[in-house]
Amino acid sequence: MAAVAQCVRGALRPRIPLHPLLSAAIRTSPRLLCAATQQKNPGQNLEEDQTQSQNEQKAETSSAEKLLAEEKAKLEEQLKEVTDKYRRALADAENVRQRSQKLVEEAKLYGIQSFCKDLLEVADILEKATESVPKEEIKDDNPHLKSLYEGLVMTEVQIQKVFKKHGLLRLDPVGAKFDPYEHEALFHTPMEGKEPGTIALVSKIGYKLHGRTLRPALVGVVKDP
Secondary structure, eight states, rough: OOOHHHHHHHSOSSSOOOOOOHHHHHHOOOOHHHHHHHHHHHHEEEEEEEEHHHHHHHHHHHHHHHHHHHHHHHHHHHHHHHHHHHHHHHHHHHHHHHHHHHHHHHHHHHTHHHHHHHHHHHHHHHHHHHHHHHHHGOOOOOOOHHHHHHHHHHHHHHHHHHHHHHTEEEEOOOOOOTTTTTTTEEEEEEOOOOTTTTTEEEEEEEEEETTTEEOOEEEEEEEOO
16 A cells, blocks of 8 residues: 555656646556556566565575584584494493403413412422421431432422422511411411511411412411510
8 A cells, every 4th residue: 555655646746747637547546557657667676576586595595504504513413422432332342352351361370370279289298398307317328318308309499490480489478577468377476586567487388379379378477475
């Protein structure tokens, strides 16, 4: 209606005087005048159509860009989640590999501990055998006993070399501080000249395999008087 009124006002204010019949026709048919006026200005209508088309294209472009931005954000979030899962999987695989390698190395080091424990009994017997021989009886006039004793000593020395070669070491902690991880206390006794908490007597030699206590030494510990 506003456009029609504008057209009528424009038509009713002509610069050149109109014929009375033409004026009456204009007053009775304003819509026809507006249509005629619009037909006389096709360039303005084309410009308005182009502007409207451009606005629609901009709106469509803006909507498409918004959708693309949302899709990009979703894909980036999915990529981040997949990357995090991949990194965690790599870390877990590395941890498993390291644990497996550690278990293999420990198996190589400590796989012989049962065998070593059995050999310790042999070493104990050899030690007791050499200690049981009276030193005063080891003379040249008693060659059989002397040869037997020397053979026992050589065997004991050799077995200790084999133990050391495979990482098995003796624990003879006389005078050392008591360590519950390496020693087992059989008794506590006061002793003059000895510091409380130290080992006064070793009843049975202990052994360590590659730094791990295989058999604790059986000891007597000095206590406060």
